[in-house]
Amino acid sequence: MFSFKRVIADLKVFGKGNFRSREGLFFTLVFPIILILLFGAIFSGGSSAPTTVYVQNLDGGPASIAFIAALNSTSAIRLVSAPTSVNLTQYLSSHSSTNGILIPAGFTLAYEEDQPVNVTVYGNPASTTSAVVSGITSEVVNQFNIEGASNVHSVRVSQEVAVSKSYSYIDFLVPGLIGFAVLTSPMFALVNVSSSYKRDKIFKQLSLTPLTETEWLVSKIMWYISMTAISFVLMSLTGIYLFGAQISFSPGVALFIFIGPFMFVSLGMLVGTISNSPESAAVVGNLVTFPMMFLSGTFFPVSSMPVYLQNVARVLPLYYVIEGLTNVMIYGNYASALVDFGVLVAVSAVIFALAVKFFKWRED
């Protein structure tokens, strides 16, 4: 019964229509790139001006002074020393800064005796400058340890708020914004298409041909998988070449480029098909889309959100798309990515089945 030829015939007409309607093309391909340009420009401006970092030296010994000199030799940060009598956190906030380094008392002694000692880096994980500060501090610490008399790595960096040292914000932004595109372009399109086709009786018209509801839906899924693949490539290249994002094109990405659009085409279809008018479909569509758009790790990492919001994020399907993409593109953590993929397969299967069940071209 299912005919691939009919799916292709439908795909051709739908795809051509999408390319001819400029808004469709804009939201599928151009908008995601604009997003990445915008967010990339805002958050990767680290190279243009050095970041001010407040250093509180509670030690004052020769090793601590050498350490500060080493930090100072990098051009990306500008050190300002904070008085030893104040609480550094309060001092930072009174100077509208989130970047600080605390060298504890006994630093020189510990360094000379090769005892472990912690340098604390204060930072804001949602800000790229903090990642830069923490990265630079770690590098200096490494260098410092190597230069240490006995070659024992005794100085450590401890962070008040953890930000992985070698990753920058743009690295997380690329999978996040790809997730954003995976969600929004099929959702908004399908909510609109399914409800307006219903209003204009185009589904009724199509029901008079041998095309089936499932074939129609599969054609839309194939279209949005292709569009997502293209926007994935464009967004990644923009991230890499314009903002120096460190991401990898591993084959595991394909899993999420496939399952993401599959899920959100089905979900958009479901929303459009159970709504009575294009207007109510748009409202329901927004209700479903907006929480996911902001809470799933699109614009900032989920780990930087309060715990209760992190729990909310974990019930949103987009969370697993972005986490999966991050696992594959940044950490190369395939075991976790497979878990994310498994969750998505299960949820999509349910949504697809519901969409097919409720999506009927004929009325009683």
Place this chain on the structure above:
Amino acid sequence: MPAIEVSDLRKSYGSLRAVDGISFSVDAGEVFSLLGPNGAGKTTTIEILEGLRDKSGGSVRVLGLDPWSDAYELHKKIGVIPQGFKFLDYPTPREAVGYYAALFGKKVDPDELLKRVLLEEAASTYFLHLSGGQKQKLGMALSLVNDPELVFLDEPTTGLDPQARRAVWEVVRKLKEEGRTVMLTTHYLEEAEELADKVAIVDHGKVVAAGTTSEIVEAHGSGQKLMVKGGPDLEEYLRHNTKLIVEASGGEVTVRLKGKDDALVALKAIEESGAAWSDLMVRRDSLEDTFLRLVGEGAVSEETS
């Protein structure tokens, strides 16, 4: 075997009886028209025949199939142009025909088909930019892609200008010439009179008259009448000196002609009256007169406004 057989068809929406026991049959090769005011149940009836809606009661056979349960089979043999045909914005008519041909698995030359429905001049215009008449013609072209035995047209000319309407009629005549059965709903009397071999007049979900147009006029019309322009004195004279039924309005006197000799009696009386008269004519009830008699004037003025 008739192409369509409908017996005691019923369809209710809650307490509303949209179709309330309609029966008729359509022979193969015939142009059959359901005529009636808006809301009479025409579209519901035709959508049940097309397999787009389920019935609440009665029986329906279309080309020997049950349209609801055998819809997938039926749709390969019928063509449908729904009321106010709309389509995707961006295919051109040529692409739309190609799309349908691929869906039906038929080899069709789009340009030839578009020529048949008089749409060749707009073959490469996006659907979005077609005029109302051109859109309707594309609807006809798509309904013909699968070379259907039976074509349904639901109000095909509503909202079209007279020229576009005539072009649609031209296509319907061609369909008949090609031996296809055509089922047409309309609220335009003129359209039914122009095109249909047989007409069923529906009102409030029921068939109130059926047959050829002359059969309907014969059965439900008021027969022939003699009309003459004249004043109240003429009317007065005819009323008192003949046994004929006389009506007057707007300076015109109408005499119903029932018996064979009524016309002669009336003429004689007019001459004897000595009253002034002019413009004498004898005319038969038209389908319009009969239609108005059956469904009431209110219904018509409402739907043409």
